[in-house]
């Protein structure tokens with residue numbers, strides 16, 4: 396079974412993305428193709444990249460890098476649940492991507508972005524795509540943008556608007572297909 400890490404890519408302790416990421420992880424479990432591991436970037440608590448050598452050379456000096464490396468290495472594919480700040484992706488998540496290199500190579504990734512406004516963070520996802528390709532990740536054809544995130548968090552967690560589950564399932568299908576037929580990527 397494909398080992399899918401659903402990464403909540405926000406660092407704020409009150410992140411609205413955390414309940415959304417939990418909901419995405421539940422959907423991925425129901426999908427059937429994946430063994431799902433939720434990952435919370437805030438718990439990983441990486442400093443700004445402080446490795447003396449280039450990540451592409453491996454050979455990490457710091458335990459926090461080795462820990463992050465082991466987490467990413469143990470996945471076959473990813474869903475990144477990412478917020479938009481000031482029209483783009485966030486610094487902590489870009490930093491987390493930059494920390495590693497070989498661990499990302501050739502692995503499919505689906506993007507679920509979110510924002511307070513009407514774009515649902517689609518510009519942040521779009522901005523992230525070339526970065527992901529640069530480290531060898533293989534983005535799914537479809538991605539999902541969730542607008543108005545603040546209004547979708549209730550007492551019981553994320554309250555999905557109608558149709559969102561089908562959209563996210565489409566991304567999960569794309570990831571499953573990429574895992575099966577990497578040459579078609």
Ligand SMILES: Cc1cc2nc3c(=O)[nH]c(=O)nc-3n(C[C@H](O)[C@H](O)[C@H](O)COP(=O)(O)O)c2cc1C
Pocket residue numbers: 405406407409410411412413478479480481482483509510511512513514544545
């Ligand atoms: C630094 C910062 C910048 C933001 N910039 C935007 C923005 O450009 N457009 C938007 O629609 N929402 C913006 N927001 C609102 C966020 O999309 C919204 O608060 C979301 O919940 C943030 O994700 P988080 O809760 O996981 O941190 C911004 C929020 C922060 C903290």
